[in-house]
Amino acid sequence: MSSTLILTTTHLPFTSTPTTYKYQKLPQFYTPCSYSAFQVQCSSSGSDLTLTTGTVGNDGSVTGGAYDFSNATTSLTKKLLSSPKKVTLVRHGLSTWNDEKRVQGSSNLSILTETGIMQAEKCKKALADIHFDQCFSSPISRAKTTAEILWSGREEPVIFLDTLKEAHLFHLEGMKNVEAMQKYPKDHTAWREDPSNFNVNGVYPLRQVWEAASVAWKEILFTPGDNFLVVTHKSILRALICTALGLGPERFRAFDVNNGGITVFKFNVEGEAMLQSLNMTAHMYTDHTYIY
Numbered sequence: 001m002s003s004t005l006i007l008t009t010t011h012l013p014f015t016s017t018p019t020t021y022k023y024q025k026l027p028q029f030y031t032p033c034s035y036s037a038f039q040v041q042c043s044s045s046g047s048d049l050t051l052t053t054g055t056v057g058n059d060g061s062v063t064g065g066a067y068d069f070s071n072a073t074t075s076l077t078k079k080l081l082s083s084p085k086k087v088t089l090v091r092h093g094l095s096t097w098n099d100e101k102r103v104q105g106s107s108n109l110s111i112l113t114e115t116g117i118m119q120a121e122k123c124k125k126a127l128a129d130i131h132f133d134q135c136f137s138s139p140i141s142r143a144k145t146t147a148e149i150l151w152s153g154r155e156e157p158v159i160f161l162d163t164l165k166e167a168h169l170f171h172l173e174g175m176k177n178v179e180a181m182q183k184y185p186k187d188h189t190a191w192r193e194d195p196s197n198f199n200v201n202g203v204y205p206l207r208q209v210w211e212a213a214s215v216a217w218k219e220i221l222f223t224p225g226d227n228f229l230v231v232t233h234k235s236i237l238r239a240l241i242c243t244a245l246g247l248g249p250e251r252f253r254a255f256d257v258n259n260g261g262i263t264v265f266k267f268n269v270e271g272e273a274m275l276q277s278l279n280m281t282a283h284m285y286t287d288h289t290y291i292y
Contacts, residue, residue: 069266069274074246076217077271085267086227086276086292087220088127091237092138092146093119094259101177104142104233105169105205112145119260119284120149126262126283129291133225136216138164138232147231159223163216166233167205196249206235206249213239221271237263244273260284264292 093116097104104110112120127150137147139160147158172180172187180188190198195206213236220228232240237257239249244265247254257263261279268274282288 069272070268070270071272073244073273075271076214076244076267076273077221079271081221081267081269081271082224083226084269085221085225087265087267088130088132088227088229089237089240089257089263089265090123090146090150090229090231091234091257091259091261092143092231093117093123095142097174098259103169103172103175103177103180104166105173106140106166107173108141109174111141116142116146116259117149120146122283123260123262124150124152126288126290127229129289130227132227132229134159134223135229135231136161136164136220136223137230138166138236140165140233143231143233147229150229150231161216161219163212163219164230164232164236165212167209167235169205170200170203195252206239206252209236209239210243210249212236213243216240217243221267241275241278245275255279258284262290 093112095104095110095116096113097107097110098116099113102110123146134156135147135151135154135158137143137158137160139162143164144158144160151158169191172184172191175183177188187198187200196204198204198206216236217240220230230240234257235252238252238255241255241257241263242248242251255278257279258281260283261281262277262283263275263279264277266274266276276292280290283290
């Protein structure tokens with residue numbers, strides 16, 4: 001017996017756009033919380049279950065200026081944009097060096113595993129109902145392949161930006177974490193425990209990534225269009241998230257992003273960001289389609 005749950009929420013506290021989720025496995029229960037409207041449709045191929053539709057209302061008003069995020073963050077562009085923007089950030093699928101627990105950095109030698117390819121395909125399916133005007137990607141192979149899978153079937157070419165490359169970690173790249181800890185204990189510990197101050201001969205990789213993220217945001221937001229897809233790596237993704245929210249490199253570990261995780265930002269015409277969703281991964285575990 002197969003079953004499907006379609007759940008639609010409207011008037012979320014962080015967006016005025018309805019969001020729809022589709023699940024192949026029905027949860028045992030759901031608890032409506034701070035939604036103004038919460039609709040559930042359940043269907044099953046079994047003879048003992050029929051289609052049921054219900055709406056739970058919540059007439060409580062939204063407070064705190066949830067839909068007006070002017071001045072919530074500092075403008076990333078310092079200039080007016082042509083229109084409000086929405087940017088979806090995706091981390092590349094699992095790579096060979098992820099799997100082998102090696103330090104990847106900016107190396108181009110790590111490629112997607114079969115699992116990574118499957119994760120990219122799941123991302124494509126999860127985002128299939130969303131129109132994107134353009135796709136940006138790091139040119140490094142593991143991100144490039146992920147972007148090409150996500151963007152397949154589109155006429156517009158992927159735009160590859162060097163500012164979306166992963167942090168360059170010098171002599172640590174390619175080494176297994178255990179080996180790096182044994183051979184370069186000081187450098188490995190600094191990168192893991194105090195990344196903003198990790199440096200090699202006076203070069204600070206994470207600070208460079210922060211600068212690159214700031215430039216990347218301008219390159220993306222000044223591109224014609226309203227809705228963009230960005231595929232890149234963990235460190236630069238953290239930098240993109242933090243710079244959008246006005247956080248410095250000392251907050252590098254404040255967010256985590258999984259392989260295939262999806263993060264969504266909204267920008268007003270002033271270039272100020274609002275984080276709409278962080279590291280969504282439901283599509284990795286269920287037949288899940290996002291609408292936002």
